[in-house]
Amino acid sequence: MRKVLFTFSIASLMLLMACGSDDAFQNDLETVIDQMNDMDYDEAIAKLQELEEGLVGDQYETGRINLVSGMLNEAEYMSENIAELEEMYNSAMEHVDEATASEDRDIELYSHALSSIDQTLNRFEDMTQLDMYQDLEGKRDELSEEILGDWLPSLQEGIESDLESQNFAEAEMQLNEMNRLHQMMPEEIREGVVSEYDEMIAEERERFVFIPEIVDGWNETVIDNDEGSIEVEGVRNIDSGVEVVISFNDYYKNISDQLAFSPRMILSDSDTVSGSLAETRLLEDKAITKYHFSTMGGDIQVDDISRMDVEAPFEQEEAIQVAFDGTDGEYEIPGIESIKELHRPEWTLDGDNFEVEIDRFFVEDHNIEITGVIKAEEDITIDETSRAYLPFTKEENDTRGFGSNEVELYADTEKDFEINHSFSDPITEFHNYIDLMLFEHHLSVDLTDGQLYEVSDPVFVADLENRTHRTSSNLYDEHNDRELINQSGDRVKEDSLIMRASAVNRYTLNDRFDQFTTTLHVHQGNSGVDYGTTEFEVYSVEDDDEVELYSTTIEEDHDAQDVEIDVEGVTELKIQISTDRGSEGRQEIILEEPAVE
Amino acid sequence: MRSNRLLLLVLLSGIMVLAACGEMTLELEKDGSGEVFMEIPNNGMISPGEIESQLESQVEDSDQVSGFSVNEGSNSIRTSFQFDNISAIDPNSYIIPVSDYVVAGDSRLDELHIVDEEMEAFESDSTALFVRLPGDLQDFETARVEVSGEIVAHSEELELVNDDTVEVESRGEVFLVFEPSSGLGVLGWGMILLLPIAGGVFFYLRRNNMLPAKEAKKEGDTDA
Numbered sequence: 001m002r003k004v005l006f007t008f009s010i011a012s013l014m015l016l017m018a019c020g021s022d023d024a025f026q027n028d029l030e031t032v033i034d035q036m037n038d039m040d041y042d043e044a045i046a047k048l049q050e051l052e053e054g055l056v057g058d059q060y061e062t063g064r065i066n067l068v069s070g071m072l073n074e075a076e077y078m079s080e081n082i083a084e085l086e087e088m089y090n091s092a093m094e095h096v097d098e099a100t101a102s103e104d105r106d107i108e109l110y111s112h113a114l115s116s117i118d119q120t121l122n123r124f125e126d127m128t129q130l131d132m133y134q135d136l137e138g139k140r141d142e143l144s145e146e147i148l149g150d151w152l153p154s155l156q157e158g159i160e161s162d163l164e165s166q167n168f169a170e171a172e173m174q175l176n177e178m179n180r181l182h183q184m185m186p187e188e189i190r191e192g193v194v195s196e197y198d199e200m201i202a203e204e205r206e207r208f209v210f211i212p213e214i215v216d217g218w219n220e221t222v223i224d225n226d227e228g229s230i231e232v233e234g235v236r237n238i239d240s241g242v243e244v245v246i247s248f249n250d251y252y253k254n255i256s257d258q259l260a261f262s263p264r265m266i267l268s269d270s271d272t273v274s275g276s277l278a279e280t281r282l283l284e285d286k287a288i289t290k291y292h293f294s295t296m297g298g299d300i301q302v303d304d305i306s307r308m309d310v311e312a313p314f315e316q317e318e319a320i321q322v323a324f325d326g327t328d329g330e331y332e333i334p335g336i337e338s339i340k341e342l343h344r345p346e347w348t349l350d351g352d353n354f355e356v357e358i359d360r361f362f363v364e365d366h367n368i369e370i371t372g373v374i375k376a377e378e379d380i381t382i383d384e385t386s387r388a389y390l391p392f393t394k395e396e397n398d399t400r401g402f403g404s405n406e407v408e409l410y411a412d413t414e415k416d417f418e419i420n421h422s423f424s425d426p427i428t429e430f431h432n433y434i435d436l437m438l439f440e441h442h443l444s445v446d447l448t449d450g451q452l453y454e455v456s457d458p459v460f461v462a463d464l465e466n467r468t469h470r471t472s473s474n475l476y477d478e479h480n481d482r483e484l485i486n487q488s489g490d491r492v493k494e495d496s497l498i499m500r501a502s503a504v505n506r507y508t509l510n511d512r513f514d515q516f517t518t519t520l521h522v523h524q525g526n527s528g529v530d531y532g533t534t535e536f537e538v539y540s541v542e543d544d545d546e547v548e549l550y551s552t553t554i555e556e557d558h559d560a561q562d563v564e565i566d567v568e569g570v571t572e573l574k575i576q577i578s579t580d581r582g583s584e585g586r587q588e589i590i591l592e593e594p595a596v597e
Numbered sequence: 598m599r600s601n602r603l604l605l606l607v608l609l610s611g612i613m614v615l616a617a618c619g620e621m622t623l624e625l626e627k628d629g630s631g632e633v634f635m636e637i638p639n640n641g642m643i644s645p646g647e648i649e650s651q652l653e654s655q656v657e658d659s660d661q662v663s664g665f666s667v668n669e670g671s672n673s674i675r676t677s678f679q680f681d682n683i684s685a686i687d688p689n690s691y692i693i694p695v696s697d698y699v700v701a702g703d704s705r706l707d708e709l710h711i712v713d714e715e716m717e718a719f720e721s722d723s724t725a726l727f728v729r730l731p732g733d734l735q736d737f738e739t740a741r742v743e744v745s746g747e748i749v750a751h752s753e754e755l756e757l758v759n760d761d762t763v764e765v766e767s768r769g770e771v772f773l774v775f776e777p778s779s780g781l782g783v784l785g786w787g788m789i790l791l792l793p794i795a796g797g798v799f800f801y802l803r804r805n806n807m808l809p810a811k812e813a814k815k816e817g818d819t820d821a
Binding site for chain 1: 629682698704727
């Protein structure tokens, strides 16, 4: 009986030992990990050495020795480097606290915190089981979660919202921040995310010739009267110095590009810097200009400004002083959208013995391309010169080259053509239509849909195909650097011109208009008894034949005189003046709103 | 002896290179033992005798590799041998309970692809085994590993062919974890060992308790 009980006890013990060998090894591992977390590295090393020796003959000898020797290396490494690692750990944790403590997320602080964590984690090598390692990993996860779960989505929403409100500057700033986040966490925030929003901004920008911009407010009036005003609107620092934004409103919009404004910045150290016109944005009722002020060193800033002087000789002899008392609020420089449209208009021009079909009308920024086919019904010679005129920016372009512009076409043949017109000013949303002369036909085309455009309002004669001599148009007499002021001392209306000496103006009407109207004035500066008289004559010209339509003598005591002339069937309108000199000089004649309709 | 073991799979892959192509299958048991099968084309590049002599010279001192067999067919040469422990064919290979790594927080587990998508991580009471496979497997044109159980996780270099088989796809450290097929195990065998002993003890005790009662009854009969 005793033998049986002995055998039973031994068998039970062996069974328990077999079950418990894994648990014993793992309990030892846990002890070692606790010791390492408590930084009792010498004890951990001793325990691991003991474990390693005990593994000879173990069922998992090779694997377990591999595990234990790895931990032994870690413990020895930690024992040698614990002081430095602890310092790095504390420093990383401080960076994390600093980053998360600030209410406004500072990307620099987050970048420091993350790189500090990563560097420290790298120093821990494979010792991922240690509390310090896991603390750091936990902090990294928290920062990542905040960046990926909150920061990045808020930037994405912000960019989308900025683009809706066309705040490109803010959208760009948010994109830059997103790019920084990508550089901080290239694995988590892929480059594709950044480029998606980059393209989104670029696509939205494409719509604009000038994007809306926000600058600091500088609210000072240079000139303000019943006709309009000139306002200093804003200022900001730019890479090369300082940018000042000035608006020319109503009447002054039309002379903004003719004024010798010559702004000069007076700095707080009494140095002066001259400004140069950098950009003009032409809107419906105003022109907004940017002037740049920079020195060779490029080191002037808004804070250096004491005041700005601008020249306005038509207003006062001395420069107008514009005070600067620091910036106030913001000013949004309005954006201007371009027209980028490909039209398939399919309209035709019928000539006497030919037909022109236009099948493509492409408008893009500064250029217009027109393609189509010309079909001849008989043998013909046709002038293929094309003229394009944009009334809003008063810019003309023609395809006239050297030599003959005529082309021969033969009966029952057709010829493809492509015409390109290029303009220095961009074609914007404010350009409703373009005037064209194509294959001896005059027409106007709607730039937004490519269809023929019916011009219903009177057309300022300067907007017609013309040849002028000794004439200035558009409210400002650049010849004498003065505004157009009539004999009564009043500014004349927009779309006026001044003729001097023996001026001759020729306007191509091509039988398109019925009536010519204008009001005749003498410039105040050249009116009165000492400036003689002027013969004013208007002719209808057809080839070499001239028929007088109107003539009058402008006397020394001239009052405003309305003129109305029937121009039905007129091909070319010729307006000329002949002046008789007085003792002080000759009269200069203003045509106020000379127009055909 | 260690240097011989180190060269065993290198030698096999070298033979395969000589033969231009070939397949290798490693069968692994839960105790770390197993068998290697290799089949190469019989294209005259290397003879069965050369293979046999080279393999035997590599393991002549080893007591953990045995059962060499080289068979020549018309189209192929088949070679096989058994090993007592996977470390015998590559000293860097081993088998270890996955629970050891769980307790130790070993980062090797983080690199594994877990087959069951619903399973997030291994627990400390897991009965699965972690295997580091020989590093030369990727030298073979086709290298398969079959285990006696279900593969539950593996490194990216392996592709799961079926429940118990993976194929080596690319170079790198190759790991797999498998759940051994259910058997009696230590506890089961212990119980089998203990049951007859417990039965004997029970029978012995019961018989001892019954003896005094029988003797008392006999005495009573006499009295009557």
